[in-house]
Amino acid sequence: MTLKKNQIFANAFQLIDEFLNSQQTQLNVLEERTKYLKYEVRSIELTIKKGIEEQKGFEVLEKGFEVLEKRFETLEKRIDSLEQVNQEGVSRLSLMEDTLVGLKTLETQSNDREYQTQKIAEMLPHVIDKAKLSLESSNSFEATELVDSLQIPVELCIKQSISQDPHPFADTLFPVMGPAIRKAINETFKSLMQAINQTAEHSLSPQGLAWRLEARRKGLPFSEIVLEKTLIFRVEQVFLIHRESGLLIQHLHRQEVKLGDSDAISAMLTAIQDFIRDSFSESKTEELDSVEIGNYTVWLERGPYAVLACVIRGVAPYQLRNIMRSSLGVLIECVAK
Structure with a gap:
């Protein structure tokens, strides 16, 4: 009996010991789990703390981004203003380029004597007309200034032109001076x-x-x-000859006069004139005004464009030359109209 009780107690103690061992094991597991949970809690706390710190960092970053956005806006405004300034600078540069091109053109034109001469020739008539209008409304003393300033150059030009070739000047004055x-x-x-x-x-x-x-x-x-x-005379033939070419323009004659080749006579008169001028004229400007051929005298009158030749028998009065000049002047006026 005692032995059974001991056996029961021994079994009971064994069970209790096993139970305690199992409980100890569970306690160890719980302790480990508790340690793990503490570690996890610590980790979570660290994570939360880190998250809080990161959140603060994000807030700082957000504030930094806001500052950056404001700076970007300021930079954009500055860039816009710089673009406007750049556009203004480009427009000013283009204007300066045009101005420089114009200045270069003016410099080239100022150094080009032919261009300056052409421009002065174009402007001079308008300047003289304007000066004439202003002089008409001013007193006589002021009016003489333009005349005095132009008198000597015009006189020198006329003298030089006449000394070089008097024909153009004489031809110009012929319609005016002839009647006088x-x-x-x-x-x-x-x-x-x-x-x-x-x-x-x-x-x-x-x-x-x-x-x-x-x-x-x-x-x-x-x-x-x-x-x-x-003074007995008679005009038997009249020739109108082109001055430059020597060609016959018109030929008139009396009915009883025996005619030769009028074109040949015209060419002969021109050839005689050229021969006399080339052989005996020092200035090459003298003109032949008469030719004696047997009983005939040929009188020549020259105009700007034509020569009038009259074949005369006898001694003609000088008044006939006046008639020739007058007739030639009338012909020139008719051609000019």
């Missing part, structure tokens, strides 16, 4: 006729009395009858 010269010659011729008339009035010869009766019968001055009776 003819008028002066007519006045001189009238004076000559009056002198002849006074001389003839004192003549009591039978021929003088007959001429006086004829003048009274015809109703003409006595001097004209004296000239008609003493």
Whole structure:
């Protein structure tokens, strides 16, 4: 009995010991788990702390980003202003380039004498016209300034032009000076006729009395009858010749005159003129005004574009040359119109 109890107690103690061992094992496991949980809690706390720190870092980063955004906005505004300044600079540079190109052009033009001469030639008429208009409204003392400033250069130009080649100047003045010269010659011729008339009035010869009766019968001055009776002539042929080429433009003649080759005669007169000028003229500017051929005299009158040649038999009065000049002037005026 005692042995069974001991056996029971021994089994019971064994069970209790096993139970305690198992409990100890569980306690060890729990301790390890508790340690692990503490580690986990510590890890979680560290994680939470780290997260909090990271959150603070994120907040700092957010604030930093906000600052950066503001700085970027400021930079964008500055960039926009710089772009505007750049555009203004580009536009100013383009204007400066145009200005530099214009200055370069002006420099080139200022160094180009031919261009300057052309521009001055274009502007000079307008300047003179403007000066003339201003002078018309000013007093005579101011008006003489333009005349005095232009007088010497114009005189020198005219003198040099005449010394080099008087033909263009003479051709230009021909329509103006021709009538004045003819008028002066007519006045001189009238004076000559009056002198002849006074001389003839004192003549009591039978021929003088007959001429006086004829003048009274015809109703003409006595001097004209004296000239008609003493200066006997006749124009038999008239040639109008082109001055530059020597070609015949027109030929008139009396019906009873025997004609030769009019073109050949025109060429001959031009050839004679050229021969005389080349052989005997020092300045190469003298013109042939008459040619004696047997009983005939050829008078030549020159205009700017044509030559009038009259073939005369007898002694012609100088008044015929006035008639030739007048006729040639009328022809030139007709051609000019």
